[in-house]
Amino acid sequence: YGYYKMDPLSRSFLLENLPKINDSYLRGIIWLNLWDDMLYGNIKPVDMIELCINALKTENDILNTQRILVRLNSTFWNFLTKDQRQVKADELESILRFHMNESTTLTNRSMFFRSLRSMILTDNGYEWLKSIWMKTDSIKGLTLSERDYITIASELALRGKDDNQKILTAQLNRISNPDRKSRFKFIMPSLSNDLIVRDNFFEFIKKEENRAVEPWVQSAVAYLHHPLRSKESEKYIRPSLELLEEIQRTGDIFFPARFVNATLSGHQSVSTSNIVNQFLEDYPNYSPPLKLKILQAADNLFRASIIIEQID
Numbered sequence: 001y002g003y004y005k006m007d008p009l010s011r012s013f014l015l016e017n018l019p020k021i022n023d024s025y026l027r028g029i030i031w032l033n034l035w036d037d038m039l040y041g042n043i044k045p046v047d048m049i050e051l052c053i054n055a056l057k058t059e060n061d062i063l064n065t066q067r068i069l070v071r072l073n074s075t076f077w078n079f080l081t082k083d084q085r086q087v088k089a090d091e092l093e094s095i096l097r098f099h100m101n102e103s104t105t106l107t108n109r110s111m112f113f114r115s116l117r118s119m120i121l122t123d124n125g126y127e128w129l130k131s132i133w134m135k136t137d138s139i140k141g142l143t144l145s146e147r148d149y150i151t152i153a154s155e156l157a158l159r160g161k162d163d164n165q166k167i168l169t170a171q172l173n174r175i176s177n178p179d180r181k182s183r184f185k186f187i188m189p190s191l192s193n194d195l196i197v198r199d200n201f202f203e204f205i206k207k208e209e210n211r212a213v214e215p216w217v218q219s220a221v222a223y224l225h226h227p228l229r230s231k232e233s234e235k236y237i238r239p240s241l242e243l244l245e246e247i248q249r250t251g252d253i254f255f256p257a258r259f260v261n262a263t264l265s266g267h268q269s270v271s272t273s274n275i276v277n278q279f280l281e282d283y284p285n286y287s288p289p290l291k292l293k294i295l296q297a298a299d300n301l302f303r304a305s306i307i308i309e310q311i312d
Contacts, residue, residue: 045079
């Protein structure tokens with residue numbers, strides 16, 4: 001795998017004409033190249049958003065549609081500034097909702113709904129998603145599972161509205177599956193509006209005995225560090241990195257990478273990037289495998305911080 005840097009003429013042509021290319025396989029390859037080009041700072045994130053919007057109008061390959069939605073979500077949360085997200089939110093919600101309603105297959109409708117629920121920022125979008133969760137509205141042709149309602153409740157809670165705790169408590173009471181109920185009860189503090197509750201939860205999971213169910217911990221950590229909470233959760237990063245060696249000793253072989261990915265995935269600031277770099281400087285003899293896991297998890301953070309700094 002390597003980076004193929006495009007000349008400006010080719011880049012401009014593909015940004016304008018990618019959706020018109022007939023070969024779906026070739027379109028998929030070009031998406032990879034353009035994404036790399038954005039990561040290297042050669043394509044503005046807002047231009048990537050526009051390309052995704054235009055491509056969704058005509059894309060008929062399910063894998064490419066899935067790829068576009070993943071890129072759209074990642075660009076929106078990790079590479080746009082807070083102000084840029086607010087500017088684009090209403091348009092993106094309308095577009096995703098349109099495609100969801102117009103989808104002719106259940107798979108596509110589900111994909112667009114999953115993207116929409118994770119990107120909602122407007123008040124109107126919030127109220128619509130809440131109505132889906134409350135079952136006062138529905139999506140034609142789409143039957144939601146208990147897992148879906150749990151995810152919707154979590155997304156609503158992350159938006160930090162006044163009904164945060166009411167939604168979380170109601171969702172906990174609605175869950176019938178015992179395992180899912182236990183999981184949701186565990187992660188609820190990470191979704192709280194109350195920063196003190198989240199601080200206490202972070203201290204709670206620093207203790208080995210409270211990390212017994214690692215997938216639950218991973219989900220909760222990702223919620224703590226959601227982009228909407230990134231400024232408040234920055235203080236958890238250094239202690240989390242300090243914890244990695246213990247996690248490696250006491251947990252599953254794959255958990256350190258998953259933990260650090262969940263910790264860094266919601267961040268994009270220069271200050272966060274500096275925290276990671278300072279940690280690695282402070283420990284020059286740090287475990288090479290763990291260092292590589294940190295660097296791999298921080299790659300998007302490092303790139304995003306450079307791009308965001310140029311925008312600001």
